[in-house]
Structures are given as C-alpha cells and as structure tokens.
Amino acid sequence: MSHNYESRIVWTGNRGEGTVHxxxxxxxxxxxxxxKPVVHCSNDPLLGGDPGKMNPEDLLISALSACHMLWYLHxxxxxxxxxxxxxxxxxGIGEVAPSGAGRFIxxxxxxxxxxxxxxxLERAAAIHHRIHEVCFIARSVNFPVSYEPEFIVVA
Structure with a gap:
C-alpha cells in the first residue's frame, strides 16, 4: 500500500531582483x-544560510531521529x-566533494x-537494532546509522 506525503515549499528569498546574480x-x-505551522528554513550556515533557521540537513537528521524514537516507543x-x-x-556526518556536491556519510x-x-537493559538496547528494518526514514537513507543509547533507570 502506498501513501502520499505532500508539502508546499515557497521560496522567500527574493530581495527584489530575483536570481539576477x-x-x-x-x-x-x-x-x-x-x-500545520509554517517552518521557516534557510541554507546551511556554511553556505551562507541563516543559522537561526532549519536547513535541509537539520530536517533530515531530525526526521531520522524522530522516526527511530516513535518505533522505539512502540x-x-x-x-x-x-x-x-x-x-x-x-x-549526522556530511562530506563535501571537490565539486561542491554534499552528502551524509x-x-x-x-x-x-x-x-x-x-x-x-539488554532487551532495551536490542530494540534499537530492530528499528532500521521498519522505520520509514531509516529505510530510505543510503548511509549507515548507528546507535549509542544511554539508559537511565528510575524506581
């Protein structure tokens, strides 16, 4: 069964002359x-973006973590x-090729x-390794994902 996920991306960076330069x-x-609330985004600060706004890399690593969390809780x-x-x-660890192309590694x-x-705690830790089989985001990325959980036990 397929599902559609839709979004609307609206460029807000036109300063009045478009992409003339x-x-x-x-x-x-x-x-x-x-x-849903609007999310204001920008490019990675390394590329001149606004560090106060989410960038695509932030969104990807956050989506990966959130999907993992939801499956962990389940x-x-x-x-x-x-x-x-x-x-x-x-x-997330990224690399940039000499051509300027980037990717998560x-x-x-x-x-x-x-x-x-x-x-x-052994069972609690083992759950992490099952999630990559079912998490929508984890199954969609092409880089390795590892886990370093910390457990706190309260009575």
Whole structure:
C-alpha cells in the first residue's frame, strides 16, 4: 500500500531582483503543509544560510531521529518496558566533494532513555537494532546509522 506525503515549499528569498546574480537572493524558504505551522528554513550556515533557521540537513537528521524514537516507543511498549522520557542528540556526518556536491556519510543516534522499574537493559538496547528494518526514514537513507543509547533507570 502506498501513501502520499505532500508539502508546499515557497521560496522567500527574493530581495527584489530575483536570481539576477548569485549573491542577489537569499537561500530561504517556508515549508507549508496544510493545517500545520509554517517552518521557516534557510541554507546551511556554511553556505551562507541563516543559522537561526532549519536547513535541509537539520530536517533530515531530525526526521531520522524522530522516526527511530516513535518505533522505539512502540517496541518498548510491546516488550513491557516503561519509557518515561526520551531525548536524542543525533549527529549526522556530511562530506563535501571537490565539486561542491554534499552528502551524509553516516549518522549516530544518541538517545537518552529513562526507563521505569527494574527494566531488562539488554532487551532495551536490542530494540534499537530492530528499528532500521521498519522505520520509514531509516529505510530510505543510503548511509549507515548507528546507535549509542544511554539508559537511565528510575524506581
């Protein structure tokens, strides 16, 4: 079964003269999905973008982490593991070729997961390796994704 995911991207960087010169326009845009808040975006700051706005690389690594988190919560629930908090500080590693073309070459998810009441930590850690088989985003990327979970146990 297929699903459609739709978005609207609107370039907001026209300073009045369009793309008449390479430096005559801003690399900014809005993501506008009907019924959802608008996300203001910019190019990577290394390429002259606004560091206060999300860039495509931020969005990709965030989507990868969020998809992983949602599947982790699902599998933890099925396994009888009670998760009371989950946060991640993922890191994507990119490279730029001499031609200027860039790509991600790896990502590491570093979730910090709070578990309740004497959990099976081996089972909690094993869940991470099952997720890549089902996570929509993880199955769509062409770079390796590794996991460095930290578990906090509270009584």
């Amino acid at each position: 390479y430096r005559s326009y801003d690399r900014t845009w809005d993501i506008a999905v009907p019924g 599998y933890a629930s099925e396994a009888g593991l009670v998760v009371s908090a989950y946060e991640d500080n993922p890191v 790896a990502a590491t998810l570093r979730p910090r997961i709070t578990l309740q009441e004497n959990p099976d």
